[in-house]
Amino acid sequence: MAALWSRERQQDFRSRVRGCLVGGAVGDALGAGIEFLSLDEIRAQHGADGVTGYVTAYHRRGAITDDTQMTLFTVEGLIRAHVRRDDGLWHPPSDVHRAYLRWKATQSEWGPDERRDEGWLVREEWLYSSRAPGHACLRGLDDEVMGTLDKPKNADSKGCGAVMRSAPFGMLVGWSPDLVFQLAVECAVLTHGHPTGYLSAGVFAVVVHALMQGASIDAGVRGALEIAAAHDGHEETVAAVEAALAMVRTGTPDSGRVEELGQGWTAEEALAIGLYCALVAPDVRSGLLLAVNHSGDSDSTGSICGNLLGAMHGETALPADLVAELEGRGTMLQLADDFSMEMTQSAALHGADGPRTHWAKRYPAT
Template sequence: MGAAPNAAAVWGRTEQQDFRSRVRGTLLGGALGDTLGAPLDGLTLDGIHAEHGDEGLKQLVPVYGRTGAITAATQLTLFTVDGLIRAQVRRDTGAWHPPTDVHRAYLRWAATQRDWGPDLRRKEDGWLAREEWLYSRRGAGQACLLGLGNDVMGTLDRPKNLDADGAEAATRSAPFGLLVGWEPQLVFQLSVECAVHTHGAAEAYLAAGAYAVLVHALARGDSLDAAVQRALALLAARPGHPPVADALKHALGAVRQGMPTAARVGELVGDGDAPGVLAAAVYCALVSDDIRHGLGLAVHHDGPSAQVGALCGSLLGALHGETALPPAWVAEVEGRPTILELADDFAMEMTQGAALHGPAGASAGWLARYPRA
């Protein structure tokens, strides 16, 4: 990353409220798609119908021992948010390299996958890493576990897991799009630089970058069609972009092919690599004004249901805000208080960070939550 970008110049009360709603919507929407799809992962469409009836899931059902349980995708998304806030706070010290702060946050997540619970003596870990409910193993992919298995940070010059082409990096990348004061190309670059911590295949890290740009455009009030065009424009300059660009164009073309079907979603997903998962999620968001319908479409197919659901949910949440999410589903999401608290902290940092910390002084409570160390 280069020099620190400037924040948005003016945040009126209405703008702050709208932004907070979109941040909450993005994080909760992703969690909803994640938990709705998790029980269907590994099932074919025929298997889904055999287990849940011809109409499939119409409500959240138990997975990982409880209703509303999230997977590693949402866990990592929350740690992405934590890392971005920590980057803003550490900027006061003169240090500015968000990929490093996000990587450190991912290492804190990795500790939740091997430790029994938080080490309360480690004050530098901040508050999120002390949330005991996050210390659960929830189907993390091998690329994430291997990429974060040591302290070495992947970079574009030396990415981790060169053959990893799955969508796990994309499913944790929505928070980069919530940096609405940044220019789209910087959002794309940061998402890509953080994707290679675990996923070194071009189609995986470029899909993550494109997805962050989609969320960014929606969080700034653009339509999803306009957001896709923005992502395509930024992809065009990147080596290795054709699989991701072609997948997005395929999603746009599928919208014009009549009523949406599970077969069409499955055809877009293809082999379940990052471009296919991204394309399916975009398609489901494009053809659905109703969030229940969009998420239902996103999880009923032969591919990775939780991944498509998570990506689609964050797109719809960024587009419509939190109040458009189904309240009965939201009420059952695991860790909802933590998700909302983190979302509100992010919105406050991005809109009022100067009042919380700076060279002239800082809130002790804020620095205890997001230490500069």
Template structure:
């Protein structure tokens, strides 16, 4: 069913899609929250702090349990940018990377400002959520990439040597464009990743992750989704490290019981391709969502990114009801995540009823201004 062609969605299709959207966004956020307190710790330090089995429950970070990092903040602004891009199609001025860049600049303002600026009427509702005005260890690449209004492109990317996983960790929402051709999903994710992460390993990892989520959101298996990503990567220059990492993850599944050592080996030195491989592996071998997330965060690399990536995959695969309810109950910003998820699902399935030639909803255009 195409979310962008104006085709009619059945009620069951809409409900399944909304569950997967909620699952993807909540899963990524809860994985981020789980891994955040361990982000700067080695595996030995994690075990010393949380016990011999490592981190098995939400822990304190930023003053309470369940707080998220910049990965979730940026993922939410990715969703906001995608909704705004859909709304702007009515104007004929449609260039999604620009709309995403504007959304990321709204996130960058939350890292500088004390709180929302009511004078900026075109910011929309998400930028007025006060809890987002918190600096949660954003990487230097993010702050530099979004430090001015110049938009990085594939031809002139920001941070062309940056290999980190941050761009991939915000890219699950691109995969929720289920009515898009998979090649376009990859292209949009890669272009938007280049706004902060210009190295092919980083931006192709973002594209691969997005298209894996895309296949899962359309009901495919995780193994099949990875195979689809490999096929789409194969035609892109510089793909080999990312393709090799995904193949490595698939091969590791057949090597016996999952262990932290195997996750660490896949994650390597914490670059985007390694974190992508580790998250795919943890999602494939996890007995359930909780087990998969705990596997992902108990390693010496960037635990928050690993948790966010794994949670997005598991949420897209299983939907929101598979997520651990006790963790969701403590998740920072859960009402905002749910509200944004439901807005995204409504825009993608019923956009023409909200804005279009037949008329527009003033309330919707206040939430997601066209300007």
């Protein structure tokens, strides 16, 4: 794959990967301190404009939540899936599932167990903090039995816990949109088995996939809805996305219009709000602030909007003051760069017949 990539294209890809991951984390952190407040409560505490920057959450400013934690483990699972091909093994949902089980451990254990060789990400001590994880995510990972489309975990759950972690599937630019959609869906049912829960994840991933390649949000949405419409149970997801598109044409964006799309606790509402705010954003900061200043799941809608805007514009478009104060930024950049190298230069990092390199320790094929 690397031979097909010019240096300029590799640099653009890395900038968009970084932008997608860090942008999502910035949106997550902007919403972290107001996630459970109504719009009236947000304005009462922070002024008529609501939050205009980070507020304290989890004892610090710029703190991320479970949304970013799970997104990072999604990225790690995808890298390890590609490494495992050296052993003739190729089933990415299994590798993502194992990554989510590692995330689950960070929600209850005191810190990393140095006796276990599970790669570098799970040894990052700052990740060992419970940040209001969704009940469906926790229940779906209570045991090591993997949910599938035939037998999904939490068959009635359509919370936003699957869609908010699914941007990394869209970063697989060498894949077709259909395969990106399918992988996002198969990894969503690990915890969320309602069609709206997993189809929204698929739609989100395909939109990110389009943005990563320089297409517009509109083009990405059209392609994603076409794929989704072929699946049973697509009606809620498609209706919510179409409502977001229609809202763009109603006038000047404001929190009232955001709240007409819902509160973001369910997958289709979070997706609709994130899409709407990204579509109407005159700049990244304005889009992110619009995405979090509403009654509802502010961190998830901010995260989704940030993933979209970061993938669209690249890392240098992100507000520098917000990036500088973001919790875990170093880890995110390492992971983003590792993903970029794996997707574009994997032959130099590992191979079935080549020597074992440092990469095998970072991403063990287990």
